[in-house]
Amino acid sequence: MRRIITVAGSLALLVGYVHSALINPIDYNAAPPNLSTVFNNSIFYTWRPKAHVLPPFGAIGDPCMHYTDPATGLFHVGYLYSGDGGNSGAAGATTDDMVTYHDVSTDPMFIRAGGINDPVAVFDGSVIPAGINGTPTLLYTSVSYLPIQWTIDYTKGSETQSLAIARDGGANFTKLTEGPVIPGPPFPVTNVTGFRDPYVFQDPKFDAALDSTNGSWYVIISGGLHGSGPSMFLFRQYSPVFRDWEYLGQWWHEPANSTWGDGTWAGRWGFNFEVGNVFSLDDEGYNTDGDIFTTNGAEWSEIPIIPQVSQFREMLWSSGNLTKAENGSVTYEPSMAGKLDWGVYAYAAAGKILPASSAASNKSGAPDRFISYIWLTGTNFGTSDFPVDQQGWSSSLLTARELSRGTIENVVDNELVNETASWRVIGRDTSSDTVTLSTLKQVIAREARTAFISNATRTFTEPDRTLSTNTNSTSTNTAFSQSPISKFFMMTASLTFPSSARTDGSLKAGFKILSSAHESTLLYYQFSNESLIIDRSNSSAVAAITPGILTNNEAGRLRLFDIRDSNGTGNGTAVETLELTVVVDHSIVELYANERFVLSTWVWSWFETSTELAFFHEGETEVVVGNVTVWEGLVDAWPGRS
Template sequence: MKITGPIVLPAAAVLATNPLLPRQSNVTDYNSAPPNLTTLGNASLFETWRPRAHFLPAYGSIGDPCMHYTDPSTGLFHVGYLHEGASGATTSDLVTYTDLNPNSEPFIRAGGINDHVAVFDGSVIEKGINGTPTLLYTSVNYLPIQWTIRYTKGSETQSLAVATDGGRNFTKLEHGPVIPSPPFAYNVTGFRDPYVFQNPNFDQMLESSNGTWYTIISGGIHGEGPSLFLYRQYEQDPYFENWEFLGQWWSEEANSTWTEAGWAGRWGFNFEVGNLFALDSNGYNAEGEVFVTLGAEWSYKPIVPQVSDNREMLWAAGSHKFVDGNLQFVPSMAGRLDAGRSAYAAAGKHLPASSQAGQSSGAPDRFISYLWLTGDFYGTLDFPTTQQNWSGSLLLPRELSVGYINVVDNALAWEKGSWRVDSQNDNGILTLATLRQQIAREPLAAFQQNATNSTTQSGGSISSSRTFDRSPRSKHYMMTASISFTTRTNDDLKAGFSILSGPNENTNIYYQFSNESLIIDRSNSSAVSATTSGINTDNESGKFRLFDVPTANGTSIETLNLTIVVDGGVVEVHANDRFAVSTWVWSWYEDSTDVGFFVEGGEVEFGEVKIWEGLVDAWPGRNSTS
């Protein structure tokens, strides 16, 4: 997203990037109070908060992840993202990456007959035209596009491009868009981000030929609400030039929500970046349960033209029914893919076991998803981007699957939330289903195996905050920990960890039962926020329930299991393989590296804490000064 004057582009738009600026010779003192960062030289803050193990361009801003695919000829996984068009990199292990083009140059740019203004998100048919990876993407001819204003006819169409040079370039086909407009007579709020997929159950329900390709296109309808529009490859056209509209596969009432209790965000007014796929308990399964990830646009404020100040990254799972002859999706559970307010625009793809990554790790077929963590809150913050010379990052890749948990049969389990009751047993035990999301196994293993330093902190019953016996020496590490609670009725209790802490700054990550939330308290996380505008230190939080679970001696409260990754300014918090909240922490002082127990209002039992420092250089082929 880019802001120019009053214009707010959609999240699928290309972020404004800086040129590769020369570095100036400021000497930055991280042992003294920070200056106003806008007074510093170009690129002088390039390394200050830059992550080491995450995915981001060599310079400039990153936008939506998109256009991922496994190259059938090499087995390499291609990760795409918006950057001066669309750029990409390959990976054989989901840990280290190689740029497709030098200096993160794009493999496709705007400026063709169908995309005078911009290239938005798309997705790739691995064996498309003539067996070559073929991209279906949104070609843009007019801006602004925003759900709060009237839609300009012809602004968004869907076009094709074919991979050449191993994906280093995608050549646009020399004809008009293959989907030239939104469905006739629909007053849409948006019409973008096509996501292609195959599904044998869709073939059966829709009486399609086996192996038919489908695409959903994200958007909405003015006065009605957000929608996903479904299209089908017409009669298995081998050139993918003809697509048949099959209706609104999913729509929701404007600004409604799955549940007002807060377990899932609002559906908003416009859907973006919808992905449709099927999962089982092992990972990707074309005949498994249907899941969707999608971005929802809405606003905290009364609707103001060209202003959309909130976006959420959501997921849903469900079943199908036919309404007036059209196949429609009916959610059975929904939640947030990431509770961080800057985490958005997730894009994923089936990663087969036969891929290089799958063969190396022995993993089954998986669905791997990346999220964008925007660095300037969708362009609404006046962040010192020139001094940093980059903005935003993709979060670590996540494996998605269906997760199950056995819980006590009580009211907590039956509430409508980011889970559903899968089965009910006679012994007072329920099995709940939800979306399991875990950091991909390869980076998790690499962070441990390649640690430059590892430490273990013993736990125990703790009732007051204190610093660990030994803290990391840097701001690049992963830690795992567990917390056990004996009561859920103490509204004053907060328990978790402090990170990136020192005499002048601290960040607290904790759980509290008063609102069943995991919180990242950033109120004192950055000394820079006192000197420089655009450094957001609002707290991040998300609803997360710890259920009552059966034990050998009766029942107990589910243990909170945390994996926390700190990588420069990026902080990811993952809980119990079904919840995540990610954000930026702009700590300034060199000595803000302490880690400790954080407890207020009671006593809890901490398990052993393990820290692996160093992480991995995700870009070993890059010049660090590029």
Template sequence: MKLPSALEILVARQAVDIDYNLPPPDLTTLPAGSLFETWRPHIHVLPPHGQIGDPCAHYNDPATGLFHVGFLHNGTGISSVFTDDLVTYRDVNPDGGYIIVAGGPNDPLAVFDGSVIPDGIYGLPTLLYTSVTYLPIHWTLPYVPGSETQSLAVTFDGGHNFDKLPVPPVIPAPPAGIDATAFRDPYVFQNRQLDQAVDSVPDTWYAAISGGQQEVGPGVFLYRNQDPSFMDWEYIGEWWQEPANTTWGDGTWAKRWGYNFETGNAFSLDEEGYNVEGSTFMTVGVEGAYAPIEPQVTSFHAMLWAAGDVSATDSGEALFTPNMAGVLDWGRAAYAAAGKVLPHTSQASFNSGAPDRFITYVWLTGDVFGSVTGFPAEQQGWQNTLLLPRELKLQKIHNVVDNDLVHETGSWRVAKHGDEQQCIELETLGIEIARETYEAATSTPSFEEPPRELQGANIIPFEQSPASKFFVLEAQISFPQSARDSDVQSGFQILASDLESTTIYYQFSNESIVIDRQNTSAATQTTPGIDNVTEAGHLRLFDISEHCSKEKCEDHGHWEQDKSNCKPGSHEAKIETLNLTIVGDNSVLEVYANSRFALATWARPWYANSTEIRFFHNGESEVSFHNIVVHDGLYDAYPDRET
């Protein structure tokens, strides 16, 4: 399918007058490009027009301090934008032109994902990428040796072009004896724990290549740079391997490992952000069957994360062993995350006072892989987007009551048992909107909604609602202990009118944040291919007590000297407050919670007046809404673009 050009989009927008106060027609009957602005976001990374694919090839340029954000573009090559503040972006090349395309001796058919060594060959940004010589490639098909190799390219002009080195692939094939499912998406990184485990020189560069083995399971192959020229990469083992289609725990908190890994990133975090000596994490895209009954194959994809221990075998091969795992984004269309270290010396970090950070971008596909057809892509003139930049860190959860809720194989681990505490401290992956992006999105005019306490079933409009479909809603929701034994559903309806609405709520029966999209868009009644399936992701709200220490327990009369701790159940435990940040950027909807949860999806309301926000409560138990703020309107992330 050919998407319209920029000129065709401009002509169509001028020629067609669409009334968004009237019911929608069959959108596929409209001219190409006529829906360009209808659902297009304003603050997300996407090219001027056309299709955006996997995020990749990010880097901070040491020479300028500018952060380059790359992505596959139109299935042809890699394009890029740059930013000095993580708020506004500028195209590296005019009209979103490519920084590298297929067509060389190593990559006659395609250029897949790669990553950049900022200070590489000649001290210049150097791209290690997957060069493709055979298609199609899929984990369900027999793997053709040599179809995916890893090649090098260097930019001599500040990132406008990455020139391919006139040498063969530096990693020409999967490890010997491996019947691969895939061998792609090299990710270059440094890791102090790995240096020590495999006896490398400090600050060695490693390359994690994603894939797996047929009849075995998904995995990540690890290579070590041996040469300042980056031409010699030594294989040091299948760093991470999971049995096919198994789960972390029972699968509740991290879905399934599937049959093939893609876009694996490795990085080290502490409580502040990136730290080469911190805890080792990985994010990984998962392909494969969701149902445990084999050999069922689906289009299931998932974007997961894991933290783990780094070690080596007796023969010196590197090992990554997860000790907690979770979901980076619970959206069914959220996939292929790629991140990069953003140092404190970058322009964005220097200006905001941020430390070294790991910033990741997640790809939001058009809908769900392979399951939706007929969406009016030609009429829209663009497809897909990257989600907002996210800061990842090691997140602490303090003052957690030591009860059955914490003793499960989940997306957290016990960090500390205090000698004089009944409560414990948990660790997990922290996920938040990058601080500069968040600050800009919440610096627009705002209004507060008075607190509410609801008991009966209610849908109550806000006293004031946003003027447009571009907004940030922040709120806290508190639940009584009795909610754990109820089927309470509480949250908000957004993008609402008499004819449309999207409902976002927390549901205790399965500890989930749910986005009900069944009534999101009137266009689903006239146009095929607009997905409106309900989405959900798991978030456990723990029991929290502010009276954990001996001193606080004594103050409240709960100290038991013989047990040297607080009497179990006697201190005033409360269910953790649900802290919500909901970003609506036209059709792109992102929900963040408690600095450790993200769920992104599409919401495509048709009517112009579908901007109302309402309280939602199903009447089970009771709920308290407080600290409710709406930031009305967003900003334009592309001041230099004409469209």
């Protein structure tokens, strides 16, 4: 669906890397060359992460087609893939611990384009874990014509939905020898902007609202209507073997290029929806009795006149209510919405239920969960001139996240809470003048976080300190007493701001990472626009020499509320503490905050010495930084790869 780039095959890549490394060694303590001129595959390891999901070679695209195999308890992670001489389809891996992964085969593709229904491409799909004959069954978008883009007229028959059945433990999915089970947009909904990315699910709330048989399967297909706006199309299982699906209408529709509220907290709904998921969450994780949540991609434009090409995208989440219409259909109306990841290159999230009975949850003792992966494109959706051939691989999935319903308590009932935003008020206490807020909670999958800590090769802490630009002992950019010796670590910290910080328009406070005399990256919070910012302007010495090494700043909105004292009865208030977790996996930086904010991006630092950490502060207001701990090493997510 999103364009993915073809690179050399596995054997050629490895041979080429060894050959080029021997005759053209790269010195990471010297100024970099123009990397677009070096041998193919010669920078294969220069920025390669080790703790993330990515293929052994080639280009990874949208995460999709995840499932837990009921026969083995293994969780299967899927993704669109292009590699090995131009073949494309979907590839995958299994995990029994959400930390280490194993390719489903040496290929590693489990389905390829080129069948009767998909002569051109395989786009995203979703798996029924116990489908036809109790076997994992894939419903995916089969593509017959390209190009497909929301800015151009839609070619009838270009996107259909087809079935395939797992074989050999998921190493292969065999396509059914029949036509598509959903042959296109329903009549008269023909003038669509897209019709793809089926997501299958069960939900008793849908059963009740639609008078369905308990346990019915549903599928939402993402797209939109030209001149009208983005939509999610809803279908219900009609035959017991999933070969027929009944159209139930546009479950969710938004006006073209409209925003949630004023757009501050969730950007735009755009012109076309992609990769839609729907699921129910409570405070512990996945629960069909919980609140309805969605994740979805949105394609949009900055101008009202639709251009021929637009690369603007948002990866959004929402929560809202299901309403039964007079004609018997159901509609969805969000009551809060936000960004699942604020990174410009983070897109196409796909999630799946990870049941308590899965192998990973059995080990960790976790309840039923909803796990989501997000694609981090390394080429700005194919529009930048990044040296892909020289690297030999492209893009990655971000660390798996657990999604649940989040609660913020003892929030002072003032103007900061009363907004159409990424939270909603679920309770008011007039005696203490406080409210309780609900939002989406998203954290690193517990197994991965535990592994980053328990497998650390070095662990060190920094003493608490007060940052002040005007005090020599705690001046701007104060270096840590220790720093990592590698570019693989997780760091946690808390920043405490006084109330006066809200009126200090010059205040910036945070950290400098991946730093040396030649390059560095800043992570900081500023109250002037309530933003967490990753300043990449000096992040890479390569950027001035090699095209496609992007250094634009990344930013996302996070409101720190006023919080009543801990027992909720006093009159004292304080600005909510900023709790940060930073994961650095060579070139991937993921910034998590207060269990409700994530900003992910690439940082292509060059020098081997660019591993230093420091505190960062600007402005008049003092900031207290505490609980700083660094765990160095992360984990090798692919122990079976040579």
